[in-house]
Amino acid sequence: MADNSRAAEIRSGIKAFLKERFDTKAEKLAPDDPKYQALVEQFQFDTWINDAARRVGQLQVVTHSLKPIHPDAKGSNLYAPPESLNNYSLVGSHTLPADFAGDVVGNAAALDVYKFLKLQFEGRSLLERVLENDSELAKALSANPEQAQAWIKAFAAITEPRGEHASHTRGKQLYWLVGEDAADLENDAENFHLLAPLYATSLAHRVFQTINHDRFSEEAKEARKAKREGKYAGQAVHSYPNLAAQKMGGTKPQNISQLNSERGGNNYLLASMPPSWNVRYIRLPMKVDSVFKPFGIFYYTGGVKGLVKDLKQFLETNPSTDMHTRDLRDDYTAMLMDELALFAMQMHSLPAGWSADDKCELAAEEAFWLDPGRAEQDAAFREARNSVEWADEVRHRFANWLNAALGEKLPLGDVEFRHWQKTLAKDATHQAMLDRDRRWMESLTEDLTNLLGGDDDE
Numbered sequence: 001m002a003d004n005s006r007a008a009e010i011r012s013g014i015k016a017f018l019k020e021r022f023d024t025k026a027e028k029l030a031p032d033d034p035k036y037q038a039l040v041e042q043f044q045f046d047t048w049i050n051d052a053a054r055r056v057g058q059l060q061v062v063t064h065s066l067k068p069i070h071p072d073a074k075g076s077n078l079y080a081p082p083e084s085l086n087n088y089s090l091v092g093s094h095t096l097p098a099d100f101a102g103d104v105v106g107n108a109a110a111l112d113v114y115k116f117l118k119l120q121f122e123g124r125s126l127l128e129r130v131l132e133n134d135s136e137l138a139k140a141l142s143a144n145p146e147q148a149q150a151w152i153k154a155f156a157a158i159t160e161p162r163g164e165h166a167s168h169t170r171g172k173q174l175y176w177l178v179g180e181d182a183a184d185l186e187n188d189a190e191n192f193h194l195l196a197p198l199y200a201t202s203l204a205h206r207v208f209q210t211i212n213h214d215r216f217s218e219e220a221k222e223a224r225k226a227k228r229e230g231k232y233a234g235q236a237v238h239s240y241p242n243l244a245a246q247k248m249g250g251t252k253p254q255n256i257s258q259l260n261s262e263r264g265g266n267n268y269l270l271a272s273m274p275p276s277w278n279v280r281y282i283r284l285p286m287k288v289d290s291v292f293k294p295f296g297i298f299y300y301t302g303g304v305k306g307l308v309k310d311l312k313q314f315l316e317t318n319p320s321t322d323m324h325t326r327d328l329r330d331d332y333t334a335m336l337m338d339e340l341a342l343f344a345m346q347m348h349s350l351p352a353g354w355s356a357d358d359k360c361e362l363a364a365e366e367a368f369w370l371d372p373g374r375a376e377q378d379a380a381f382r383e384a385r386n387s388v389e390w391a392d393e394v395r396h397r398f399a400n401w402l403n404a405a406l407g408e409k410l411p412l413g414d415v416e417f418r419h420w421q422k423t424l425a426k427d428a429t430h431q432a433m434l435d436r437d438r439r440w441m442e443s444l445t446e447d448l449t450n451l452l453g454g455d456d457d458e
Helices: 002-026 034-042 045-058 108-117 126-131 135-141 145-159 185-191 201-216 218-228 258-262 292-297 301-316 323-348 364-370 372-376 379-387 390-406 414-426 428-451
Strands: 059-062 103-106 174-177 192-195 244-247 266-269
Touching: 002 034, 002 045, 002 108, 002 135, 034 045, 045 059, 045 108, 045 145, 059 108, 059 145, 103 108, 103 201, 103 258, 108 126, 108 145, 126 135, 126 145, 135 145, 185 192, 201 218, 201 258, 201 266, 292 390, 301 323, 301 390, 323 364, 323 414, 323 428, 364 372, 364 379, 364 390, 372 379, 372 428, 379 428, 390 414, 414 428
Parallel strands: none
Antiparallel strands: 059 103, 174 192, 244 266
């Protein structure tokens, strides 16, 4: 009885759909008009379903379409729902939710058939029920099981490509290397796969809806207003810099697909370009005996100065010596290590030999650290650099600087000094730079030895 009840409700929903379409078409016709009577016959339940089952062959439900590649291309389109795709870690059609929007290509005059298949009952569309060969839908369509199955089979074919899979001369194709040797043209059939890319139309539609919601919805407008006013908002503010829109189909977007028509032909393109780095001015550390003072004041002012200030304020609260305190302190020091590594890399980008300037009063160990390229052209500098453990002295100076920067109101002493020193010694980025420097110096020494016949100072 339950199945019969659901079947009756589904049939009632279909009849309501047909009545709505009939009322729209017959709105301006008198009941005695022959056209009115023709419409009455056309929208009889069995008549309309039978005609729809015939016309559905003019349509195809797809998730990946060819016409966006070229509007005159006439090759295959594919229906590949998310659950049928491999689950990669990158964003793709496989990440679409269960309620994704399928697209429709084909004769625009037959789109009413697709609207019929999109009718929902208990959270499932008629198309989903057709593809599952749902028994309730079969009973709703006809009391004759054979007739119901024939119609269901016809409607289910809307997701199938017409004929064999084929590309088109106006479609794009590309060779994808799957072998080992791209230059081995004699065996190109084994070394390459010929791919015919399709447009991920269902994914593009979801992206379009998401971006439009983030840009134009009332919630997004309220969130942006709250941000301007410095107030809390329950929704995050999303921005899409350098967003572009690609128009497809010109004045007839429906010729591309149904979803393209719903978007007015607009398809968003996200910016795909390398980041534009803000180049920070590099002030040469002249007339100072240690680079750490200008590092804290001039270099990365928003980073280093702010981090030291925040760490100082945190320590001045006399936090309890628990795991949370240690983790937060370590987070601050790790960020300082990152700034120090960035600073060192920028100094390394300067022309080698800048520390030889008479105005440079840096301690030798700091010059060894920040001007390694000078070792290639200055034999005395190279020999002195190789003769001392300058990295230990750099860490010692860093610890002294940080202790002093934090210690105006804090009782910081030898314990804290050793902690900062040990932290820098263990920092992975700092250690990687030192290892790279060591390998570079070993290679340089070997090259010079070979070049000069065993004596790199001559």
